[in-house]
Amino acid sequence: MVVLRARCLTVHEDEAMNEETQTYPLEPSPDQMRIMVDKAAERVIDHIASLPRQPASYDAHQVDMRARAGALAESLPERGTDLDGLLDLLFREAIPLSFNTAAPGYLAYIPGGGVFPSAVADFIANAVNRYVGVWIAAPGLAQLELNVVRWFCEIIGYPPSAGGILTSGGSLANFTAVVTARRERLPDDFLAGTIYTSDQTHHSLRKAAVLAGFPEENVREIATNENYEIRLDDLRRRIAEDREDGLRPFMLVTSAGTTSTGAVDDLDGAADVAEAEGLWLHVDAAYGGFFMLTERGRASMRGIERADSIVLDPHKGLFLPYGNGSLLVRDPEALRRAHTTFADYMPEMQQDTDLVDFCQISPELSRDFRGLRAWLPIKLFGIDAFRSSLDEKLDLAQWATDQLREVPDIEILAEPRLSLTAFLWAPAGYSEDGLNDLNRELLTCVNARQNVYITGTMLRGRYALRICVLSFRTHRDRMERCMVDIRECIEELSPA
Numbered sequence: 291m292v293v294l295r296a297r298c299l300t301v302h303e304d305e306a307m308n309e310e311t312q313t314y315p316l317e318p319s320p321d322q323m324r325i326m327v328d329k330a331a332e333r334v335i336d337h338i339a340s341l342p343r344q345p346a347s348y349d350a351h352q353v354d355m356r357a358r359a360g361a362l363a364e365s366l367p368e369r370g371t372d373l374d375g376l377l378d379l380l381f382r383e384a385i386p387l388s389f390n391t392a393a394p395g396y397l398a399y400i401p402g403g404g405v406f407p408s409a410v411a412d413f414i415a416n417a418v419n420r421y422v423g424v425w426i427a428a429p430g431l432a433q434l435e436l437n438v439v440r441w442f443c444e445i446i447g448y449p450p451s452a453g454g455i456l457t458s459g460g461s462l463a464n465f466t467a468v469v470t471a472r473r474e475r476l477p478d479d480f481l482a483g484t485i486y487t488s489d490q491t492h493h494s495l496r497k498a499a500v501l502a503g504f505p506e507e508n509v510r511e512i513a514t515n516e517n518y519e520i521r522l523d524d525l526r527r528r529i530a531e532d533r534e535d536g537l538r539p540f541m542l543v544t545s546a547g548t549t550s551t552g553a554v555d556d557l558d559g560a561a562d563v564a565e566a567e568g569l570w571l572h573v574d575a576a577y578g579g580f581f582m583l584t585e586r587g588r589a590s591m592r593g594i595e596r597a598d599s600i601v602l603d604p605h606k607g608l609f610l611p612y613g614n615g616s617l618l619v620r621d622p623e624a625l626r627r628a629h630t631t632f633a634d635y636m637p638e639m640q641q642d643t644d645l646v647d648f649c650q651i652s653p654e655l656s657r658d659f660r661g662l663r664a665w666l667p668i669k670l671f672g673i674d675a676f677r678s679s680l681d682e683k684l685d686l687a688q689w690a691t692d693q694l695r696e697v698p699d700i701e702i703l704a705e706p707r708l709s710l711t712a713f714l715w716a717p718a719g720y721s722e723d724g725l726n727d728l729n730r731e732l733l734t735c736v737n738a739r740q741n742v743y744i745t746g747t748m749l750r751g752r753y754a755l756r757i758c759v760l761s762f763r764t765h766r767d768r769m770e771r772c773m774v775d776i777r778e779c780i781e782e783l784s785p786a
């Protein structure tokens with residue numbers, strides 16, 4: 291029995307079926323496809339329209355997540371189920387059991403939100419299912435994806451000769467950067483190579499180094515100053531010590547927007563060190579990078595364009611859905627040298643540097659046509675719409691920080707360099723552990739109200755709360771709600 295014919299179509303729709311579809315159930319008729327898309331679109335649009343009224347997260351303290359998730363376990367179905375039932379399951383059971391990462395109240399980790407045209411782009415890309423891994427297979431589409439890479443390079447201030455690759459996220463982009471740096475700067479026997487990060491660098495860098503074959507102890511964590519920026523004096527000292535010990539310093543990783551506090555390293559100063567020491571300079575701007583669209587962001591990240599490689603995550607600062615990262619490089623030939631391989635069964639690869647075979651500059655061969663997810667919204671809205679939204683986020687983070695400062699016993703631990711503020715509630719009379727527990731309780735109380743969802747971090751042994759404003763759907767009304775919830779929770783938790 292044909293799945294769709296069996297259950298989800300009306301008798302009238304059923305008649306629209308043709309003989310072929312009955313023979314080949316994996317090939318729905320045009321009418322069936324329309325019905326499928328309409329049904330899915332209706333659910334999605336209702337879902338998105340109701341986002342501001344939805345809880346910012348399910349309440350992890352109230353819900354038996356294991357039981358609810360476990361109830362969705364199922365055996366391999368031999369026969370089909372109707373689409374309505376499947377959409378019910380998704381939208382009633384599975385999707386609500388989640389952090390509401392698309393909602394305006396999502397201020398946790400690093401949000402993004404997921405602009406709608408990217409979903410349309412994915413629909414088109416998956417439906418036409420073209421192969422963009424090699425240029426010759428879809429030169430027009432490869433060019434559109436290349437346009438996106440060039441736009442990102444322009445945003446960051448790289449020269450037209452720069453290039454890069456779109457990845458599935460920041461972790462893969464950081465990994466590709468470490469492998470590229472290793473192959474550019476070290477011999478095949480590379481185990482003496484050392485990488486310099488700060489104690490605030492995202493943990494994906496350590497993972498990348500290990501995946502790239504380095505012992506974990508080859509990753510140096512340099513201390514940070516009072517603003518959580520890498521201490522360049524300590525960095526120079528450590529490099530000198532390592533050289534004396536016969537090691538080969540080859541890569542310096544700086545951050546443009548750390549995950550804990552949003553700190554931006556002194557990128558110009560770091561570039562001077564990298565230049566003097568002959569290190570590959572990498573900037574992890576997964577969070578901060580797209581703020582280069584704004585004047586304030588450019589002031590914060592001065593010198594970023596001096597880096598050899600930069601990671602930007604469009605699924606953060608460009609508000610794309612998850613699954614979108616990027617690695618930009620000053621010299622695209624470095625990517626090619628690090629990744630090019632040949633096989634007899636492959637088509638001929640391009641020699642012209644303007645015609646890029648993505649498989650020759652990245653770890654992937656077959657992959658999705660991810661460029662469309664950025665291309666469509668940027669073309670539809672224009673980049674200024676993104677710039678304005680990012681400026682709004684900078685304003686909101688500053689506004690929230692000013693509001694928090696007014697709350698008795700709130701200590702701001704990190705002023706927003708970008709759109710992230712870190713703070714703790716520190717009433718007198720508590721030990722350090724006591725304060726950590728109290729702030730965990732504050733976090734639980736705020737999140738239980740389900741208007742916003744925030745997360746915490748450890749900063750020099752102290753548990754801090756963070757507010758990261760980076761969803762295009764977050765506006766002043768939600769931030770006001772957040773402040774009310776924090777104040778009321780503090781009142782609730784204050785000793786009588």
Ligand SMILES: Cc1ncc(COP(=O)(O)O)c(C=O)c1O
Binds near residue numbers: 615
């Ligand atoms: C600064 C920074 N770098 C890298 C990453 C890793 O990015 P992804 O989660 O896209 O792999 C993150 C993730 O939040 C991040 O904040």
